[in-house]
Amino acid sequence: MKQHFKRFSLLALLASSLFFTACKEESTTPPVPDPLAAYGSGIFVVNEGPFQNGTGTITFINRTTSAVEQDVFQAANGRPLGNVAQSMASFGTVGMVVVNNAGKVEFVDLKDFKSTGVIENMALPSGIVVAGNTGKAYVTEWVSFSGNGRVAVIDIASKQVVRRIAVGEFPNAVIWHNNRIFVANSNQNTVVEIDAQADTILRTHTVGDRPNSMVSVGNSLFVLCSGTPSWAGTETAGALAEIVGSQVNVRNFTAATMHPGNLTLHPDGGSFLYQLSDGVYSLSPTASGNINPGSPVIARKFYHFSADPQGLLYGTDAKDFVSNGVILRYERNFTLRDSLPAGIAPGSIHYR
Amino acid sequence: MKKWSGFFVFGLFVCPAAWAQTADTSLRLPLVEVEEHRHPAERQPALQRQSPDTLLLRALPAASVADWLQWQGSASLRSYGPNGLATLSIRGSSAQQNTVLWEGLPLLNPMNGTPDLNLYPMWLLGGVSVQTGSSASDFGSGAIGGALHFRQGIPQKHDAAVFTEMRSFGDYAGGVSASVRARKGWYQIRALHRSAQNNFPYNNMARFGNPEERLAHAVHTQGGLLQEAGWQFHPNWRLRAAWWVQAHRRQLPASMTEQLSTSVQADTAHRVALSLTGQAGRWQLAFRQGYLRELNHFFDERLGFDERHRFTALLQEISAVTTVGRHEFSQLVQQAYYTANSPNFNGQERQYRLAWVPGWRYNGPKTTARLQMRLETVNGRLVPITPSLQLEQRLAPTLQWRLAGSRIYRLPGFNDLYWQPGGNPDLQPENGWQAETGLGWKNQQSTWSFSVDGGAFWSDLTDWIIWLPNSSLGYWTPRNLRRVQSLGWEQQLGISKQLGRVKLRLHGDYAYVATTHREVGPGEQDLIGKQLIYIPKHQVRSRFFVEHAAFFMGWHYSYNGLRFTSSDNRFFLPNQHLHQIMLGGSKRLGPHVLRLTGTIHNALNLQYQQIAWRPMPGRHYQITLQFNFNAS
Numbered sequence: 001m002k003q004h005f006k007r008f009s010l011l012a013l014l015a016s017s018l019f020f021t022a023c024k025e026e027s028t029t030p031p032v033p034d035p036l037a038a039y040g041s042g043i044f045v046v047n048e049g050p051f052q053n054g055t056g057t058i059t060f061i062n063r064t065t066s067a068v069e070q071d072v073f074q075a076a077n078g079r080p081l082g083n084v085a086q087s088m089a090s091f092g093t094v095g096m097v098v099v100n101n102a103g104k105v106e107f108v109d110l111k112d113f114k115s116t117g118v119i120e121n122m123a124l125p126s127g128i129v130v131a132g133n134t135g136k137a138y139v140t141e142w143v144s145f146s147g148n149g150r151v152a153v154i155d156i157a158s159k160q161v162v163r164r165i166a167v168g169e170f171p172n173a174v175i176w177h178n179n180r181i182f183v184a185n186s187n188q189n190t191v192v193e194i195d196a197q198a199d200t201i202l203r204t205h206t207v208g209d210r211p212n213s214m215v216s217v218g219n220s221l222f223v224l225c226s227g228t229p230s231w232a233g234t235e236t237a238g239a240l241a242e243i244v245g246s247q248v249n250v251r252n253f254t255a256a257t258m259h260p261g262n263l264t265l266h267p268d269g270g271s272f273l274y275q276l277s278d279g280v281y282s283l284s285p286t287a288s289g290n291i292n293p294g295s296p297v298i299a300r301k302f303y304h305f306s307a308d309p310q311g312l313l314y315g316t317d318a319k320d321f322v323s324n325g326v327i328l329r330y331e332r333n334f335t336l337r338d339s340l341p342a343g344i345a346p347g348s349i350h351y352r
Numbered sequence: 353m354k355k356w357s358g359f360f361v362f363g364l365f366v367c368p369a370a371w372a373q374t375a376d377t378s379l380r381l382p383l384v385e386v387e388e389h390r391h392p393a394e395r396q397p398a399l400q401r402q403s404p405d406t407l408l409l410r411a412l413p414a415a416s417v418a419d420w421l422q423w424q425g426s427a428s429l430r431s432y433g434p435n436g437l438a439t440l441s442i443r444g445s446s447a448q449q450n451t452v453l454w455e456g457l458p459l460l461n462p463m464n465g466t467p468d469l470n471l472y473p474m475w476l477l478g479g480v481s482v483q484t485g486s487s488a489s490d491f492g493s494g495a496i497g498g499a500l501h502f503r504q505g506i507p508q509k510h511d512a513a514v515f516t517e518m519r520s521f522g523d524y525a526g527g528v529s530a531s532v533r534a535r536k537g538w539y540q541i542r543a544l545h546r547s548a549q550n551n552f553p554y555n556n557m558a559r560f561g562n563p564e565e566r567l568a569h570a571v572h573t574q575g576g577l578l579q580e581a582g583w584q585f586h587p588n589w590r591l592r593a594a595w596w597v598q599a600h601r602r603q604l605p606a607s608m609t610e611q612l613s614t615s616v617q618a619d620t621a622h623r624v625a626l627s628l629t630g631q632a633g634r635w636q637l638a639f640r641q642g643y644l645r646e647l648n649h650f651f652d653e654r655l656g657f658d659e660r661h662r663f664t665a666l667l668q669e670i671s672a673v674t675t676v677g678r679h680e681f682s683q684l685v686q687q688a689y690y691t692a693n694s695p696n697f698n699g700q701e702r703q704y705r706l707a708w709v710p711g712w713r714y715n716g717p718k719t720t721a722r723l724q725m726r727l728e729t730v731n732g733r734l735v736p737i738t739p740s741l742q743l744e745q746r747l748a749p750t751l752q753w754r755l756a757g758s759r760i761y762r763l764p765g766f767n768d769l770y771w772q773p774g775g776n777p778d779l780q781p782e783n784g785w786q787a788e789t790g791l792g793w794k795n796q797q798s799t800w801s802f803s804v805d806g807g808a809f810w811s812d813l814t815d816w817i818i819w820l821p822n823s824s825l826g827y828w829t830p831r832n833l834r835r836v837q838s839l840g841w842e843q844q845l846g847i848s849k850q851l852g853r854v855k856l857r858l859h860g861d862y863a864y865v866a867t868t869h870r871e872v873g874p875g876e877q878d879l880i881g882k883q884l885i886y887i888p889k890h891q892v893r894s895r896f897f898v899e900h901a902a903f904f905m906g907w908h909y910s911y912n913g914l915r916f917t918s919s920d921n922r923f924f925l926p927n928q929h930l931h932q933i934m935l936g937g938s939k940r941l942g943p944h945v946l947r948l949t950g951t952i953h954n955a956l957n958l959q960y961q962q963i964a965w966r967p968m969p970g971r972h973y974q975i976t977l978q979f980n981f982n983a984s
Contacts, residue, residue, distance in 0.1 A: 049609075050917070050918070050964070053607055053917075053963050053964045053965050053966060054609065054917070054964055054965065055558065055609045055965065077560065078560075079557065079558060079559060079560050079562075080557075080558045080609055081609075082558060082609045082610075083607060083609035083610050083965070101606075101609070101610040101611065102609055102610055102611045103610075103611030103612065104611065115560065120611065121611070122611075124655075144654060144655045144656035145655045145656050145657050146655070146656025146657060147656055229773065229827075230773075231772050231773030231774075231827065232773070317875055319875060319876055319879075320818065320820060320873070320876060320879070320919055321820065322885060322917075322918050322919045323876075323878075323879060323918045323919040323920035323922070324918065324920050324922055344918060
């Protein structure tokens with residue numbers, strides 16, 4: 001079994017740096033959710049499930065009542081979601097869940113979470129983002145563990161892949177920014193910019209090593225890069241790259257041993273939050289020079305950390321990865337509010 | 353290698369005398385009669401040992417050790433499918449906490465320490481048994497739950513056998529064996545080839561409507577050859593040499609919740625064992641040497657990975673036993689030198705182990721007692737000293753009581769220590785204590801026999817190694833985080849009755865195993881008291897055979913209670929009841945015997961899984977034709 005750990009390590013690395021892509025969709029004007037939908041508004045925790053021999057699940061949290069529903073996909077459809085659930089996005093009353101090893105995107109109706117269709121035969125799909133009001137979604141596909149990946153362009157209405165765009169190695173995080181799609185090649189040091197009208201690559205930006213998460217703020221796209229860890233070659237420090245048009249400004253972390261992840265925008269909008277090995281740190285978007293993290297605002301490491309644009313901060317604890325994890329909710333001032341149960345390996349969160 | 357230069361002048365710490373009678377009650381397989389000098393740790397009282405029924409071997413000659421343990425004994429099996437990885441759990445142990453010995457030499461892969469029981473065909477191995485509990489701990493690292501023994505017997509005459517079998521889902525196997533016996537020597541050879549498509553239908557519960565699908569990408573081929581030669585060059589001295597080569601290629605199918613799999617595992621193994629045993633004065637001596645060279649090759653063109661993991665092991669041991677009156681003294685010195693190459697290591701990793709195992713045994717008229725101690729160093733560092741004590745008392749002519757206890761440990765594997773990234777060179781061995789007691793009663797009359805045996809066991813293991821993702825570093829890393837306690841009860845019942853020309857045999861094994869977390873890592877407190885995953889609390893194996901002259905009918909029943917698949921015990925696989933039916937007959941043709949056997953596997957067509965989302969085949973069939981030359 002351990003012979004597979006290289007693959008698992010890579011999966012874990014990629015899973016641990018997942019997705020802050022959908023959280024900026026509010027910068028566009030998506031269709032108004034149906035107020036009668038049971039899952040029209042709330043927090044969707046995407047639980048990966050056990051590696052290989054398990055299934056991912058979705059935990060739904062009612063933002064108002066804090067009521068938690070476990071495994072809403074299985075409950076609604078009488079079958080498991082698949083292995084390994086990676087990410088989720090939504091458009092109107094359509095929810096889309098990306099399931100990596102199962103090679104599919106499941107479509108659900110957010111009125112009741114019943115399946116409305118599926119796109120199968122995808123090549124290790126990972127991240128997903130909805131492209132504003134275009135009616136399209138973009139799904140990153142790793143394709144293999146040793147070569148370039150691609151992006152599948154999905155027509156949400158017909159549930160069809162209408163185009164595929166070749167990108168770099170391990171395309172993971174994907175975001176909608178300034179009417180364009182940006183894809184982070186997480187095993188390289190590049191971010192690909194795609195014209196969402198023509199679905200062609202406009203340019204490739206060079207950022208830091210191993211970009212893992214992105215946040216859109218006005219005209220700037222901030223890309224957090226973990227740097228290369230010591231086990232993967234010459235160790236390099238993490239970095240934060242700011243992309244404005246064709247310009248890229250890269251700020252490195254002060255030590256090569258700092259490998260940040262999970263960039264998210266504080267709900268107040270005035271600062272970034274990200275994770276290092278010992279906790280969650282805050283960073284001003286307007287600061288300059290190399291990044292010295294200082295002290296953590298939350299001295300705890302999470303499997304996934306992100307902020308609900310409408311409220312609280314969410315960190316997940318995957319425990320031993322073969323038992324249900326928990327979700328820890330923090331106030332905006334970083335005090336712990338409560339904890340809620342999740343499924344196995346809660347690896348990403350979709351806020352709606 | 354300098355370490356080896358002085359091996360054969362290794363000092364022996366021995367006392368004078370001769371063998372005493374062993375209390376071992378191991379069953380023997382066909383073709384063998386004479387017992388080879390045994391490893392001192394196998395010469396214990398309070399020995400719990402189980403061997404396959406000979407009728408099972410007759411009906412399923414190409415069966416693997418996993419096929420046997422599915423139906424017989426008290427061990428629990430976890431299988432990824434008929435061609436997949438199959439691991440063993442004895443008394444709540446993990447897959448790595450059991451050891452495998454071939455001719456007394458440890459056979460485990462030092463990289464992961466996990467024996468794959470589907471890769472050990474019983475046709476090649478000749479003699480197979482599983483030893484459970486405290487008496488196995490003397491075999492050192494990993495012998496926590498128990499030890500699997502593979503041991504060739506010595507042929508008593510010229511004979512030969514050939515078989516062919518066909519099984520559903522494109523499963524074909526064939527094998528030959530031959531033995532030559534001379535006054536001062538012998539030679540035997542066994543060969544096996546098996547190929548299976550494993551494209552069985554199953555209902556995919558992970559898809560809408562539970563559609564019927566066929567397992568894809570599950571072809572398995574394997575071949576093996578085992579030769580052994582012996583020379584009785586002196587009335588008191590015997591030299592044996594064995595060579596076992598085996599190769600297999602296994603497509604790794606996708607689970608129900610995965611889209612597809614295109615990964616392949618292709619392994620080869622060369623194993624050599626040499627032994628010199630005999631008696632010098634009052635000393636009973638044994639010198640053993642083994643060499644293992646194995647390659648594990650994983651590749652997947654679609655996903656773009658191709659990895660080769662190699663290891664070699666050079667194993668040597670000297671044992672000496674002597675008796676003084678009712679007291680027997682034994683000494684055992686073992687050394688092992690392992691090397692491993694993997695793309696996941698920083699170059700070649702090496703490990704040198706040296707162990708000294710002194711022992712004392714008392715053979716009284718009603719009491720047998722044994723005390724043994726194992727002291728071992730690994731790369732010069734002393735690992736936990738493991739004493740063990742066994743006591744057996746005959747309370748009545750047919751009633752025996754046993755008591756045993758020992759310290760147990762398991763060294764971290766090379767993957768635990770050196771895997772890049774994540775390997776943790778600071779890992780401590782898993783270690784703890786175990787104890788057991790039990791009563792056995794056996795009554796044998798001219799036309800019937802009855803035996804019943806029951807015993808309780810307990811173990812407490814700390815520094816349990818668990819791999820957990822370190823999300824700050826982005827990879828998994830092992831840590832000594834948990835303490836696990838096992839409590840249980842094992843019950844056996846055996847009845848046989850001769851009714852004229854009809855012989856009836858009934859045997860049953862029941863095991864209750866409660867294996868729970870007692871201490872856990874930070875944030876895992878809700879796991880305390882929870883049963884470990886894939887270990888059923890209740891398990892039953894039973895078999896019933898009716899033999900009449902040249903015909904037999906057999907029925908196997910296997911029950912596994914629910915098995916949790918998540919460590920918080922929220923998810924589980926349900927109870928499963930499996931049945932297997934065998935019918936066979938034989939025809940004597942002069943000195944030769946022709947045997948024909950038919951088997952219905954999973955007779956009630958149960959849809960089940962042993963590992964979550966890994967389907968197992970429903971009802972299917974097998975027919976076996978075997979011809980034994982010069983069978984007596």
